[in-house]
Amino acid sequence: MIRLYIPGDAAALAVGASDVARAMTSEAVRRGVDIAITRTGSRGMVWLEPLVEVETPGGRIAYGPVDAHDVASLFDAGFLAGDDHPLRIGRPEDHPWLRDQTRITFARCGIVDPASLSDYRARGGFAGLAKARAIGPEAIIAAVTASGLRGRGGAGFPAGIKWKTVAAAAGAPKYVVCNADEGDSGTFADRMILEGDPFALIEGMAIAGFATGANTGFVYARSEYPHAIRAFGRALDVVRADGALGAFDIKLRIGAGAYVCGEETALLESLEGKRGQVRAKPPLPAHKGLFGQPTVVNNVLTLATAPWILAHGAEAYANLGVGRSRGTQPIQLAGNVRFPGLYETPFGLTLGELVMGVGGGTASGRPVRAVQCGGPLGAYFPPALFDTVYDYEAFAARDGLIGHGGIVVFDDTVDMAVQARFAFDFCALESCGKCTPCRIGSVRGAETLDKVIAGIEVEANLALVEDLCHTLKFGSLCALGSFTPYPVMSALTHFPEDFRRLAAGSETRVS
Amino acid sequence: MANQIAAFFRLQGDAAAVAGIEDHLRKYWDPRMRGQIIAHLRAGGEGLAPAAREAVARLDQGVQQTS
């Protein structure tokens, strides 16, 4: 029997991975060959999906991107023995894109059967939890703090300090809430973990629960991730049946399509069954979170990284990275980019190395004009700033943010005035409507930029936009409103010409 | 109603019950009502519970003494 690995990851499914799997099975039957297919997560090389791997005596050999029509020729070429074919990649771990990464959070993703606890255990699963139980809550929190792990959801708040606050907070019960409402455009890392290595998240939540005194965890997943929800639900069933978590239990909850519910307090409201509306802080969720109880709210990546840190020691993690940004960041390259996918690497590469080197420039082949980092509320960077080091503080110093690790690439056909307007539109669409700046300001911003784009009193209206951005930045209740100025102001600052095309005297807009 | 009152005092024992009923009738019943129940007793007191009967009898004596 020969084992094949075909991703069940949504990105692979979207380009026909299941068709390929079915074609493989029928072709094998037709040829009387005994094969078994394991559906895995994705390795993260999205342009190579569907990526089919064959177990050979010399290790796994990958082929991709495979189309169902390629199956017969693959069999003909002897791919089951790892033989050559135009789609042959070779050993995936030798592929430069994977080889140059430092995979910690994503160490198992794309390799293991996400529903198999034995796979998980065979690749180091539960070592972190075992260590955690051996050293106790205080030492766990000390280790997470020492590792320098920061919240990967976007805020970058030190995870250890948050855990410590919850552990010290009076009140029972306490909760661990995993934010899996991954809504930033161009991001997919959370989804890949949920689909490709869900036990890592489960283990991380159990560690957080043990460290803080919480017996219940909630995973709040966005409804737009049906495959991830299914995969994670299956993993929960498996782990419950196994009893690996002891008294700790996790409940899976599905959002209702609001971006703002990725904001932690709106997420808590939604989890409580209420309208997804942002809460004022204080009180912090660590003091009064879910149902008014002390609550850890962490992103999927943060929690899924904790087991590795416990198993390998804080120092091993802290040794990676740069400045106050320690460890690795799973960076998601998307948009108009030649090599899109998930790239986990220690902090410290430059933005240019990531976009041009790792990403290979644009998919269209045209020059890169702008990249938006950190999701729809992140700043646009022009190539002139490609020397910026990928590091929370270095980005902040240039009015940008790392956010959840998304990088979206645009070529020179982009109209940045339209992009700036889109930022307001996005804010208006996703605003919960609680605070005035976001509720009214987002709409007024889009209207005012419409006037700018139409060439009406451009300078006065741009001054008004700048005032509005000040109001939004300092006046908004949450990051949705207060970060909307990042894309707007960065577009205004770095691409001023796009806002003055009609004002400059031309009758029609270019492009 | 006298029987209802008697029922409340029943468990206090005979002596206390009779005293309790008598006290209640004196404090809360208008003389005209007390007169009516005394007249009822004098006419045979049909239907009166034993403790109520005893209490009304005491009321009757009180009336005779003062008059």
Added chain:
Amino acid sequence: MIAMALGSDIDLGTPPVSSDRMVDLTIDGRPVTAPEGASILRAAALAGIDIPKLCATDSLEPFGSCRLCLVEIEGQNGTPASCTTPVADGMAVATHSERLDRLRHGVMELYLSDHPGAGIKTAIGEAARRAGVTEVRYGEGGACHAEAKADASNPYFTFHSSACIVCSRCVRACDEVQGTLALTIAGRGFASHVSASQEETFLGSECVSCGACVQVCPTDALIEKSVIAAGAPERSVVTTCAYCGVGCAFEAQMKGDQLVRMTPWKHGKANHGHSCVKGRFAWGYANHRERMLKPMVREAITDAWREVGWDEAIAFAADRFRTIQQTYGRGSLGAITSSRCTNEETYLVQKLARAALHTNNVDTCARVCHSPTGYGLKAAFGTSAGTQDFDSVDHSDVILVIGANPTDAHPVFASRMKRRLRAGAKLIVIDPRGIDLVRMPHISATHHLALTPGTNVAVLNALAHVIVTEGLVDEAFVRDRCDLAAFQAWAAFIADPVNSPEAVETVCSVPAAELRAAARLYATGGAAAIYYGLGVTEHSQGTTTVMAIANLAMATGNLGRPGVGVNPLRGQNNVQGACDMGSFPHELSGYRHVSDEPTRRLFESLWGVALDPEPGLRIPNMIDAAIDGSFRGIYIQGEDILQSDPDTHVVAAGLAAMDCVIVQDLFLNETASYAHVFFPGSTFLEKDGTFTNAERRIQRVRKVMEPRNGLADWEITQRFSNALDYPMTYGHPREIMTEIAALTPTFAGVSYDKLEELGSIQWPCNADAPEGTPVMHIGHFARGAGEFMLTEYVPTEERTGVRFPLLLTTGRVLTQYNVGAQTRRTENSIWHKEDRLEIHPHDAEHRGIADGDWVKLASREGETSLRSLITERVAPGVIYTTFHHPSTQANVVTTEHSDWATNCPEYKVTAVQVTLSKGPTAWQTAAEAQNRLARRIVPVPAE
């Protein structure tokens, strides 16, 4: 008099916090001290620094949405909202800076861009002016809510969505203050809007029209229709609501002599700024066309009324009374005081009876509601009143509600209770019916003991049995505070297996396990308070039930501190006061028996007359004596005994047998059909005085307009007394209170001056408690040692059988009040147009009754008809109705059974049958015809 300029109350932005620790900070360089946990906004307001705000108000938890109150804090990034940020030691706050001013300007410019027409008078206009916004640079033509539709469905207020700034104050008030959760914000972002229930109209939604949303709205989005019609009020007078026993303080807001609106007064200690649909909105009856304004007399009740002047009416009445007394003796007359009138008026009526008519034949409507409370609590604790103040509920861990329906009958207190329940207190409901409290948003009773009507004592004994036999008695409390011999006798009685849950289960239909669990929760769940209503008292064992409640509280040590106690929820605004004032035939003010010589002598010396040492007749006894012929005349102030008292046929016969019935009321009520003299009464808005609420709180009633009928009620009584040759010469009700204080030890310290100073006073108020007594029986009981009483369960004689197989019990709804005399004459009738008969689907099915069918309700006393309402709120075998409408007249079927100690009628248990009918019964048709005849009026001839 508390008359104030409108808007003079400073809004401190966020609610007070209870902390003893003070922190020091600086705001704009000024040193400020504030309690730990207070918001910066509140600390600043207390220091006289007014930070702009729109969404914050001190009756609601902070929300942080308007983003106007942002401040800077030294050493911190950003601009936190001062409403949501608590003060901290050493904090240095700046409320102004270039950045903050620019921010506020930006925010207000955004507000104005959506509300271009916002006038300077509204909160947004004012905030924009303060922020220095002179122009809106966003221009016109943008998205805007100006076209949003108004919702005028509610009879009392309109919601103008176009004026709404989505601050969520209304939503939060509905959640936090009222606890109905009827409002929400629907949509999101710019489309966010206030929605009643699921995008319904206010009238069609779950809204209970408490007015809390209107009260907190900072714009004109939610506004009273009376304000739209009459214009903004100019001045206000603080007074006390005349509906239920909660005693809400209100501001009567006036324009000239016209009442524009009633708004709950935030400093009112009973209501803390909250209100219900009755007090807030249902005051229009004062101007209803059926309001009687002229005195009337007639020779016989078959005659038409003749309108006369006051002098003639009073002379006519006095003449008749004198004649009766000359013919039939002193005992042939009597009076009924009204628990809707003031303490002073009530006091005067009983004084008139005792001093002018020389009789103790005086009674009050408490006879038919809480008289067992007075008897039972006096026997157990030594005081005929509830033990706590309303604030006490904030400290309760377990709340036991028995025979009360607070969300309907005492809605403002119910909101406090609900708030505590939402915060985690446990709830036990003992009621045959699934009242709203049993299950409502975020509230669920831990135990609902749905007992068979009439088995209260059995259930309470079973609870006590568990407490005694499972070792849950608070022995230290019993030893220190109670009569030990009485306790031991009681414990032996209650431990008898006949009182065990397993034995009682079959009697009351409550599973033994539920009884045991409820008893354990009450005894061990922390501070436990009992709240009860007429479902306790209006039984043949009403007094016994009150005693059984007292036993439970004493046995578990739940007395004498906040959070616990025995709390009767009083039905009428001044039922406590009417009882305090000596309205009962056996006692003088302050609950002192007429046989007590020193007390009598005190009154005799001040009043200058000899007083009868024998108790007088109670209301039912008066009726019986009237039928016998020995009772011939009655002066009834503000009570409609024909509608409210049981066994209507008997009451009607008694009234018809009298020679002179004097009715003093706002309207020609049902009783007036049997009257010979009608004195038109005055409303609470037209007189001065005091009311005493269910927590013994004496509060001022202030005259906001002249009596439309010409005289305040106390003046009518005074003139009547003078005509009876017993002189009364009070110039103002304050003089009456001075007399009450001089004669009543528990009121010794009460005066109008002190009421002005303290706002309100809870009696006892005397040398021992110069500022009154919020919680009673601290340290020791008023009577000394608490008295346990043997409370044997004796089943009522009212039994179901083949002819009358169902048990009828009665109650109230939120929007109507008592016999409906006031509320039926307001827009409130939109919610409750008729009394309906609630019947379980099984019982309805069995009888072929569909929802809304006309049914005949019959008991051995009489029959009436009304429409059915099929519901599982009532158990099979139990039916329920309200008694708000005279056309239904539920009391036609109630019986003569009554409480053994007080004669309080057994309203809550009547054996009945229900059958399909075609419409009103013969009795209803005849009564209507008779009322038409009896209400004919010949106008006063022109002079």
